[in-house]
Amino acid sequence: MADTPKVNLTIEGRPISVPPGTNLIEAAKQAGVLIPHYCYHPGLPVAGVCRMCLVEVEKAPKLAPACATAVAEGQVVHVHSEKARDARKGVLEMLLINHPLDCPICDQSGECELQDYTYQEGRADSRYREPKRFNPVEDFGGDVLYVPNRCILCTRCVRFMGDVAHDEVLNVSERGDRAFIGKFEGKDLTHAWAANVVDLCPVGALLSKDFLNKARAWELDRTASVCTGCSQGCNIIVETRDNVVMRFRPRSNESVNQFFMCDEGRLGYREFNRPTRLEVPSILGPKGHEAVDWDVALEAAARLLRGKRAYVVASPDTSNETLHLLGRLMRKSNGVGLYRVPQGPEAPLPGAPDLALRVDRAANGRGAEALGFTRSDTPFSGLKAGDALILVDQDVTGADLAAVGQASAVIVLASWMPAGLPRAEVVLPIATTVEEEGTLTNLRGRVQRFMQAKAAPGLARPSWFVASDLLGATGESAAYFTAGDVFAAMSAAHEAFAGLSYDTLGMRGLPIAGAMAGATA
Amino acid sequence: MGYPHKPHPRETVVLSEHFGAAEARSLDGWKTRGGYQALQQALGMEPTAIQQVVKDSGLRGRGGAGFPTGLKWSFMKLGDGKPHYLCCNADESEPGTFKDREIMRWTPHALIEGCAIGAYAIGAEDCYIYIRGEFTEPLEVMERACAEARAAGVTGPNAMGSGKTVNVWVHKGAGAYICGEETALMNSLEGKRGNPRIKPPFPAVAGLFGMPTTINNVETLAAVPHILNKGAEWYKKLSRPDNPKSTGTKLWSVCGNITRPGNYEVQMGFPFGEFLQDLCGGAPNGRKIKAVIPGGSSVPIITWEEAESALMDYEGMVAANTMLGSAGCIVIDDAQSMPKVIARLARFYAHESCAQCTQCREGTAWTTKILERIVAGDGTAEDFDTLLSIADNMTGKTICVLSDSCATPVVSGLQRWKHEFEALITRTTIHAVPALVG
């Protein structure tokens, strides 16, 4: 809203103009200044209770809580003045008097805001000489464990469950220094989005049981990605250690998932660690599958495709780039492309706009559709005798095997051998979503990039790379060196993707042409 | 002598005139004493005209903050199409204060009349009298009087035949000092934890149920009918003419080490020394008054020397290094241990902290632990610096002033009676208690 008059103020000597109503924490962020805070979170109603964000505002009689103070014209704000720093030092000392200081055994260590701010501006010692408060650890149900001794009562978790999840199962119980986060006996954190309280907790009080004691925060490599659990396309961070995915966490994107991701998506990381990966290309020989060089395998596949109608059944988690290249293969042979979308019950997050675990449990159905693929619950039913079947990360469990058997050949591009497949002439091992780069188009038509978080095993190659090589082996021109090159070719070829590029998409994505006007997701 | 005794000749008896008279509790008894004439009159006036009379009288809030009542009422935007609310703060919980209890016990209709006038003057149809749960007798009396007034058509729809709706309801608290803080009171009334709210928004903009709301103390509202009956000028003339900022009479609760404890109503600006010695009889058993907390436990503790020459109004108490507060006067004689008194006060605040703000939740408890350790003979000299530093961290940094209130007796006490604390120090270092880890 460019025509709304802006408010001009100065924060730490930096002039800045922001829309009226902006609070000082957000205004400071835009000025490149971090105001320390605990209870404030942009996705939750303001509580103003931790008192960590106290700043000095010139002409104000008292220090102001930056979270609950709106910008005003001509305001001069000092975040790091002596008065403000002393106040925050006081808060930090108070927060630590009853804290067990058990960082060496705490999962939050390394990504703990209590550690960070104490290191940054807290006291070097404690003057507390009294016995500490002690409360036992409590299983909150779902994936959440509560360690009350580390709790700073910021109430982010209570506000999330009440105001965002609309499932008020947490409370603040008791008062004074006896207060703790309470949960009613028998009512657990079973809401489909409950595990967000673990991310929201700025300290080590709410922990993921799944991640408990598994890794230290500083051992993890973090990569921006997109969740493939459903068609919502929540932005995530893939966290890996030693080439193993340790956890998924939400990455904020106001247009898609705010700051959150659902529990099902969160635990979806396990899929990517499944063993028995396809690591080398192979072809079916007289003595069964034989490992071969990529060139040999690709040529064998091209030979099998020659003169045949390509019948492609691709997983709807496959990237836009790979689907685009497979689409070329289809069209070259007057073939067809199909995809089947697994489904599950929808689970909305009521306090966030247009955010839900969607019925369609696939990340790129919308992209597949835009790229000429057809959705079908029985994708093999149209297979005609003599068609060359190309399976892309698609199992055939429950499919009509007789129909599959009519194929002249079966070429598999997959990370794991498709379950239930009676035979495959050529198997081409591809990387998973967390091992390659690409884009996905969510249910509202938003095209979003995902990055490579870990190395693919053995000789497995990115799916777009394999698809372009396969296209090349059939005599087509398909010399792409990066996923971005493929994307550029796709946006030139498909009206829906026209004008988009990796650069313009950035890390938050853009809607495809013709996506619902004003769509928020 | 004030209630429960007969009034002392030097008292100026207005609000407390009928304290102890059982028949004044009934609607008829109240009417024969001139009751509800002011309401009848008010309902025929423009709300802004009532506000003006109250403004002219100089009446200030009797709950502790001393904000001008008429001005507060004028913040309510009349005719904005929203429901307005009046809350009567009858959560009287400030240690040392027990004046509102007597108003409710003996003159319930005075309060109902004040509530009805106040509600009408701010454009509210509903007034809730929030009474602390421990006040079982005042609750019973007020419930009965409210029902009586409603049944007689004094309140309710068409109050006193005026065609105007003024409902007065009693709402029972359940044990929380902090609900005397106006925004905590509103939260409690809404069925929430009694957590104070961040201001702004101020209650006059978004208060009870998110609507424009005024909160007034019992004593403040009970004074309003008298002001309407006899006029603003009469009210101003009750007090000393040399200080126009504090007008009318004030009820003082006096307790602790005092010969005649009770409620006294004196003109604003009455000499404090004479009050304590002559009206209240000084310290009992021939002892001397050592310390006085004039305005409820949240104001600075002063010495007898400071109190002796003070004047009993808002400005006079500030001049004596303390505050009028709720006028709950706690007297401490020379047989008492100041560290013990202060430690017990700190414990009160630690018990009552709502747990929202870090400095208050942790600071009140920490302060209490240190003070109790000192009282137990386990203190060290470094504890004094720590206490003052904690007090500084607890002052002016939280949503409400409970935290400040805990720091106040500590700071004022340490300033004046440090020798008493030092006398308790017997060791030079303290053994750090190992942390429990888990």
Add this chain to the structure above:
Amino acid sequence: MSHGPSASGGAALKGGHHGSGDPHVPVFTGETRTKLDDLVTRYPNKQAALLPALWMLQDARGWVSEEGMAEVAQMLDLTPAYVQGVVTFYTMYHQHPVGKYFIQVCTTSPCGVCGAEDVVKAFLDKTGCGELGVTSPDGKFTVIEVECLGACGFATPVMVNADFLESVTPETVPDVLKRYG
């Protein structure tokens, strides 16, 4: 959840977490239900009737059990956890069963300087409770210290259930107890 050392937990009640074990008999039926329905009309929303509803529950059952909280929650369209947060905020709702006579002695400073500690001691001795928050062996009495009862000029004020007694001294404690024999 149990509590470790805290500055002000002296008056905390010691008791089993889940109460008596008797099945919860609904409170809000018949007349009580009508009374609550009537009360709700005083406010613009149901939630505002929470404190009064909890009082009705405690008046009927003597304490506020988790099952009781769940019933109140259902009556007012709230969640049990929300109600629990509110119940635990206010000291007058008993989260555990207490003796037939619940004795609260004010010991805040104004009463403290008038000898309230001795009144507490007298009650603990004469009731057989021995310890704060512990119910006497005959189930009759529970004694706790309470923060300022707002009757400081009548030291020491004592509440026995809803009876508000003024000017209690150690000497008058036996007489007080006789009334609740």
